[in-house]
Amino acid sequence: MKFVPENIVRKSLLKVKPYSTARDEFKGNASIFLDANENPYNTDFNRYPDPRQSKLKEAIAQLKNVRPQQIIIGNGSDEIIDLLIRAFCEPAVDNIIVPQPTYGMYTVCAAINNVAIRQPQLNADFDLDLSSIEKSIDVNSKIIFLCSPNNPSGNLLEEEKVNALVNSFPGLVVVDEAYIDFANTSGFLSKLDNLPNLIILQTFSKAWGLAGLRLGVGYASEAIIDILNKIKPPYNINTLSQQYALAALEKNYQKEETVNSLIQERTEMEKQLQELNIVQRVFPSQANFLLVRMDDAKARYNYLLSHGIIVRDRSSVVLCDNCLRITVGTPTENKALIQALKNI
Numbered sequence: 001m002k003f004v005p006e007n008i009v010r011k012s013l014l015k016v017k018p019y020s021t022a023r024d025e026f027k028g029n030a031s032i033f034l035d036a037n038e039n040p041y042n043t044d045f046n047r048y049p050d051p052r053q054s055k056l057k058e059a060i061a062q063l064k065n066v067r068p069q070q071i072i073i074g075n076g077s078d079e080i081i082d083l084l085i086r087a088f089c090e091p092a093v094d095n096i097i098v099p100q101p102t103y104g105m106y107t108v109c110a111a112i113n114n115v116a117i118r119q120p121q122l123n124a125d126f127d128l129d130l131s132s133i134e135k136s137i138d139v140n141s142k143i144i145f146l147c148s149p150n151n152p153s154g155n156l157l158e159e160e161k162v163n164a165l166v167n168s169f170p171g172l173v174v175v176d177e178a179y180i181d182f183a184n185t186s187g188f189l190s191k192l193d194n195l196p197n198l199i200i201l202q203t204f205s206k207a208w209g210l211a212g213l214r215l216g217v218g219y220a221s222e223a224i225i226d227i228l229n230k231i232k233p234p235y236n237i238n239t240l241s242q243q244y245a246l247a248a249l250e251k252n253y254q255k256e257e258t259v260n261s262l263i264q265e266r267t268e269m270e271k272q273l274q275e276l277n278i279v280q281r282v283f284p285s286q287a288n289f290l291l292v293r294m295d296d297a298k299a300r301y302n303y304l305l306s307h308g309i310i311v312r313d314r315s316s317v318v319l320c321d322n323c324l325r326i327t328v329g330t331p332t333e334n335k336a337l338i339q340a341l342k343n344i
C-alpha cells in the first residue's frame with residue numbers, strides 16, 4: 001500500500017494555516033524592508049533570519065546528495081523529535097515505539113505531548129529484537145524511533161532488521177544518526193527516495209563540534225517535510241547559527257580530521273580500558289563514546305567525579321547495569337581519565 005503521510009497526520013493539523021512571515025510573503029528584489037517591524041539600523045542581526053534556511057539547506061543537500069526539499073533544520077535534533085511527535089501523534093490516543101535502552105528525548109517528548117510510549121527491549125547485543133517490537137505495535141502506533149549508532153551502547157543497528165521494520169510498519173520509522181560520522185557506514189540516507197516512511201536525523205552537535213549552535217537536520221520525503229514545516233516555529237534557526245554552519249560546511253575537511261582523530265582515540269581508549277581489572281567489558285562502539293561495564297559503576301563514577309572527571313553513570317538503564325558511558329575527549333583528557341582509573 002502506498003504510504004501517504006497525510007493519512008497519519010494529527011487530524012487537527014489538516015486545518016491549521018501556518019504563520020506566514022513577512023519574508024515568506026515577499027518575492028522578488030527589494031532594497032527597502034519596511035514589512036517586518038524590524039529596527040532599520042544595522043547591528044548585523046537587526047533583520048529576522050531566513051525562515052526556510054535556503055542557503056544552509058542548499059549546502060547540506062549538496063554535501064549529502066539529497067534535495068533541499070527533503071531537509072528540515074531544527075533547533076537541535078531535539079526540536080525535530082518534538083515536531084514529529086506533535087505532527088503525527090494524536091495526544092491520549094496514539095503511541096510511539098522506542099526500543100530500549102536508547103536516547104531519552106524520544107520518550108520525554110512523547111510524555112510532554114501526552115503520547116503513550118511502548119518500550120520493547122533491544123537484545124543482549126543492543127540490536128533490534130523484531131518479534132518484541134512487533135508485539136508492542138498496535139493500530140495506534142505511529143512512529144518507531146531507532147537510534148544507530150545507538151546511545152548509550154554505541155553499536156549500529158543491523159541494517160537488514162531496520163529495512164524489515166521500515167518496509168513492514170505502516171507508520172513512520174525514524175533512524176537517529178546523530179553519531180553516524182564516527183561509524184564505518186554511511187547510514188540510511190541513500191535509501192530515502194525508496195522508503196517514503198523513513199526519516200533520518202543527523203546533527204551538527206557531534207562530529208561537527210557545534211553543539212552550542214543547536215542545529216539538527218531531518219531528512220525525509222518532501223511530503224513529510226512539508227507537514228513539519230507547517231508546524232515549526234517560523235524563525236527557529238537564528239542568523240548566526242545559519243551563517244556559522246555554512247562556514248563550517250565549507251571547511252568540511254576540518255570535520256573529517258576531527259572525526260579521524262576521535263576514532264583513533266576511541267580505539268586507544270578501548271584498549272587502555274580493557275587492561276584495567278576494574279573494567280569488566282568495553283562494548284564495541286561506532287560512536288564518539290564507549291559504554292563500559294565496571295566492577296562497581298557508582299563507586300568509580302564518584303571517584304572520577306572527586307578527581308574532576310565527569311562521565312555518565314548509566315547503571316539504572318535497562319541492560320546497562322554497572323555501566324558508565326564515557327565520551328572520547330582530547331588525547332590529554334583521555335590520558336587523565338585512564339590515569340585516574342589506574343590509580344584506583
Ligand SMILES: Cc1ncc(COP(=O)(O)O)c(C=O)c1O
Binds near residue numbers: 075103147216
Ligand atoms: C542519539 C541522539 N540524538 C540526538 C541528540 C541531540 O542532538 P541535538 O544536539 O542535535 O539536539 C543526542 C544528544 O546527545 C543523541 O545522543
